[in-house]
Amino acid sequence: MKIKEFKIKKSAQKSWSEIFQNPRDIILESFKTGSVKINRRGTINIKHPHAGYIKDQILNVPIISHLIKHNVFGNYLIDAGLDAMYTYDPYGGVKGKFADEFFQEKNENIGFHLKNNRIKLEGIFLSHLHPDHIAGVRELPKEIPYIVGKGEIEQYQPEIYGDFLKDIDTLYEIDFSILNEIPPWGPCADLLGDGSLWAISTPGHTKGHISYLINGLDGPILLTMDASFISDNLRLKIAPCDYTEDITLAQKTLEQICEFLLEYPEVKVLSGHELL
Numbered sequence: 001m002k003i004k005e006f007k008i009k010k011s012a013q014k015s016w017s018e019i020f021q022n023p024r025d026i027i028l029e030s031f032k033t034g035s036v037k038i039n040r041r042g043t044i045n046i047k048h049p050h051a052g053y054i055k056d057q058i059l060n061v062p063i064i065s066h067l068i069k070h071n072v073f074g075n076y077l078i079d080a081g082l083d084a085m086y087t088y089d090p091y092g093g094v095k096g097k098f099a100d101e102f103f104q105e106k107n108e109n110i111g112f113h114l115k116n117n118r119i120k121l122e123g124i125f126l127s128h129l130h131p132d133h134i135a136g137v138r139e140l141p142k143e144i145p146y147i148v149g150k151g152e153i154e155q156y157q158p159e160i161y162g163d164f165l166k167d168i169d170t171l172y173e174i175d176f177s178i179l180n181e182i183p184p185w186g187p188c189a190d191l192l193g194d195g196s197l198w199a200i201s202t203p204g205h206t207k208g209h210i211s212y213l214i215n216g217l218d219g220p221i222l223l224t225m226d227a228s229f230i231s232d233n234l235r236l237k238i239a240p241c242d243y244t245e246d247i248t249l250a251q252k253t254l255e256q257i258c259e260f261l262l263e264y265p266e267v268k269v270l271s272g273h274e275l276l
């Protein structure tokens with residue numbers, strides 16, 4: 001797989017209030033592609049000083065792929081969710097003791113949703129490279145660009161967790177370090193160049209983790225992706241610790257998300273394993 005830079009122009013906008021004054025004709029539709037069992041202890045970091053008592057409770061949460069429909073630039077996915085391999089095999093055909101266990105009803109796979117809605121895709125943006133976010137790539141078109149945050153590929157371990165990206169020829173990386181900062185975040189990427197869809201660097205869960213913001217006519221929507229697993233992470237202001245690479249950084253990122261939401265109450269927010 002070749003790695004190339006995803007070319008983005010620096011945005012002229014300096015603040016989110018300026019961006020939100022120019023919403024675009026862009027729509028979000030989210031698909032459940034399966035589900036996964038996670039423990040509340042770990043979904044909320046039990047070692048956080050304000051965590052208090054957190055129940056040992058299994059939560060069954062959706063595995064999601066988001067479809068973005070832009071009236072001019074066409075359709076994009078944010079994350080791939082799961083492919084149909086999981087309908088009859090909870091390990092999706094991945095062998096070995098580190099294969100993740102997911103659950104899927106028939107016709108929940110991302111390929112089915114796209115076919116059923118007659119969706120032609122222009123590209124796929126990925127939040128990070130964990131299996132529940134990329135397994136669906138196996139049944140998606142390969143001739144379109146696949147885009148991740150810079151540094152994400154360095155920790156990808158296909159031999160252990162499954163090689164979901166094996167048929168992709170070129171992976172494009174967003175280099176946030178060359179983009180303008182938009183407070184309270186660091187650098188942000190105006191992905192389609194018209195202020196409609198933004199990538200925001202939110203490291204911690206993984207090194208190159210990205211959250212996305214859709215600046216649509218019905219108001220802005222922030223997709224935290226796995227920077228927050230469930231709405232309780234945001235409510236309690238405590239990041240997850242399970243499956244998380246750098247827990248301290250993940251907590252800092254989560255607090256930044258909370259700060260952003262406080263400053264811009266018009267923003268709807270969706271956590272990584274939560275549907276609207």
Ligand SMILES: [Zn+2]
Pocket residue numbers: 128130205226243
């Ligand atoms: Zn993840």
